[in-house]
Amino acid sequence: MxxxxxxxxxxxxxxxxxxxxxxxxxxxxxKVGAYTVSxxxxxxxxxxxxxxxxxxxENFAEGFRLEAELGAGATPIKGLIPxxxxxxxxxxxxxxxxxxxxxxxxxINYAIFKNNEQLEISVSGLKVSPLVFSEIFFAGTNxxxxxxxxxxxxxxxxxxIYLDGLCFANLMPSAVTTNMPTWPATDGNxxxxxxxxxxxxGNGTEYPLQPGESFSIxxxxxxxxxxxxxxxxxxxxxxxxxxxxxxxxxxxxxxAVDMTHVFYNASASKGTLPQYLVSVFGGAYVIFRVPxxxxxxxxxxxxxxxxxxxxxxxxxQYAKIPIRYILDAVEAGNNQNSxxxxxxxxxxxxxxTYVGATYxxxxxxxxxxxxxxxxxxxxxxxxxxxxxxxRGVVPQFRRHGAKMPFWNHMN
Numbered sequence: 001m002x003x004x005x006x007x008x009x010x011x012x013x014x015x016x017x018x019x020x021x022x023x024x025x026x027x028x029x030x031k032v033g034a035y036t037v038s039x040x041x042x043x044x045x046x047x048x049x050x051x052x053x054x055x056x057x058e059n060f061a062e063g064f065r066l067e068a069e070l071g072a073g074a075t076p077i078k079g080l081i082p083x084x085x086x087x088x089x090x091x092x093x094x095x096x097x098x099x100x101x102x103x104x105x106x107x108i109n110y111a112i113f114k115n116n117e118q119l120e121i122s123v124s125g126l127k128v129s130p131l132v133f134s135e136i137f138f139a140g141t142n143x144x145x146x147x148x149x150x151x152x153x154x155x156x157x158x159x160x161i162y163l164d165g166l167c168f169a170n171l172m173p174s175a176v177t178t179n180m181p182t183w184p185a186t187d188g189n190x191x192x193x194x195x196x197x198x199x200x201x202g203n204g205t206e207y208p209l210q211p212g213e214s215f216s217i218x219x220x221x222x223x224x225x226x227x228x229x230x231x232x233x234x235x236x237x238x239x240x241x242x243x244x245x246x247x248x249x250x251x252x253x254x255x256a257v258d259m260t261h262v263f264y265n266a267s268a269s270k271g272t273l274p275q276y277l278v279s280v281f282g283g284a285y286v287i288f289r290v291p292x293x294x295x296x297x298x299x300x301x302x303x304x305x306x307x308x309x310x311x312x313x314x315x316x317q318y319a320k321i322p323i324r325y326i327l328d329a330v331e332a333g334n335n336q337n338s339x340x341x342x343x344x345x346x347x348x349x350x351x352x353t354y355v356g357a358t359y360x361x362x363x364x365x366x367x368x369x370x371x372x373x374x375x376x377x378x379x380x381x382x383x384x385x386x387x388x389x390x391r392g393v394v395p396q397f398r399r400h401g402a403k404m405p406f407w408n409h410m411n
Contacts, residue, residue: 035080037112040120041070041089043103047096050123053103054091057112059083074118085110089121090370092158100130100157102370102378129381130157131166131287133330134214134402137235137363137395139355140280145230146359147220147251149278150237150395153287153328154214154366154402156379161209164202167262167288168217169194171329172308172318175279176338182310189345191320192286192329193306196276197262197298198244207241207407212376214402215241219276221256234361235395239410244276251275255409266317268299280358282332284344288325296325323347330385332364339386351386363395375401 041050050070057066057080068077070089088106095101105123134154140146151168155161172181172193183193198217200207209215221243224233237243243256247270261270278285290296298304298319305317329348332355333339339352355362366389369380377400380388398404404411 034078035082035112035115035117036076036078037080037117037119038074038076039070039087039089040074040118041103041105041123042120043123045095045101045103045124048101048103049093049095050089050103052091052093053089053123055087055089055121058086058088060086080112082113083111085112087119087121089123104370129328130155130159130161131209132156132328132366132379132381133285133287134379135216135363135365135393135395135397135399136285136330136332136353138278138280138282138332139357139362140359141224141230141233141361142359144359145224145233146277146280147222147275148224148230148233148235148237148395149219149280150216150235150240150397151285152214152216152397152402154377154379155209155211156381158211158372160211162202162205163200163207163209163215164204165289166200166327167197167290168199168259169197169286169288169319169321170278171195171284171286171331171344173343174283175281176333176341176343178341179310180341180343181308184306184309187306187320189347190323192323192326192345192348194263194286194319194321196264197319197321198259198276199262200242201257201260207405209405210403212372212374212401212403213405214398215405215408216397217242217244217259218256219244219278220251221254222251232361234363235397239397239404239408241405241408246270246273246275248274257409263298263305263319266299266305281334282338282352282354284329284331284349286321286326286329286348288321288327290325296322328381330364330389332385347383349383349385351384351388353385353389353391355392361394362392364389364391365393365399366390368400376403377401 051072053070090104103123105121135152218237218240221237221240223236223238240256245258308314331344331349331352353364366379368377370378
């Protein structure tokens, strides 16, 4: 019976509206009565409250829009005019676990024709990591050109993040293999194991990254599309903010800021390799930050490095990175079958991304989950690179309207 009454009421709305003059100004609402609707946002996400979310009522037929902020529990929204609405609830909230979540829910073509109506909108969301890999190009360009590899990292939060001291590392094994290394059993699941570690220089406040901005680290921050390099390269890395300068005179230093080298084979020295090349078959990459008050020195602290125990004669040393330091991790492989030999702990990345071939000039780009009020993206981060990344894209910097930091050398 209740349903029948609601249906009759709903069907009567067009008649009622047709019988009214068009409301051309929100102030006219008082002539037909200003309604109040009580809104509750509900979520099944444990430990995530909805207080502080923004609710937007839009009556497109009348050009009427009203925004309000939700409080704890039911929030009265006053001053609505009767009519058909698109109602959206969205925003960022901090969960009980200290993580930031972006929540969103809506009701479309919802009829408001009754004063003091109780309205519940279900919202769901995703965890927003403060810094995420937004684009990675590792495959190189035919024929056998790999110096255009780069990594773009994006501020996915709503706060300024200082990049000074942020570390980048490639994990072992460097490519997908069935011969997995053996790490010390006493390590448990506490560490990821890096071949080489770099760090962004700075005094702590030199490299601020605003929400919606991104920066890139290039293997070599040159214009690879020049005739003497690789005209077929899909990307010109000259605008990159940082580069892995290996002091190779054949590939001279570029205007991009040099990353500070931290670790390779138990040494702070870069070694003798002519470039910092990661596998064109797809590597595993992390960004991490050492918590304030802690010291991390895998060069001088032997407890923070190990060799591969599966090979009794192996001497190469790898750095142990505490899992709790890591902000984001992405594992890449050859193709969809590579996940059978996954290298990265699932707590860091439950999936794997790929481009299907080497030297095909294709990269991977993180999917957009939502959009900020200024049009910049909020990237999806479900901790699963299989789901979070578009595969086989033409590499580019600052996709989806990401902004450039003011300290980029091109400004």
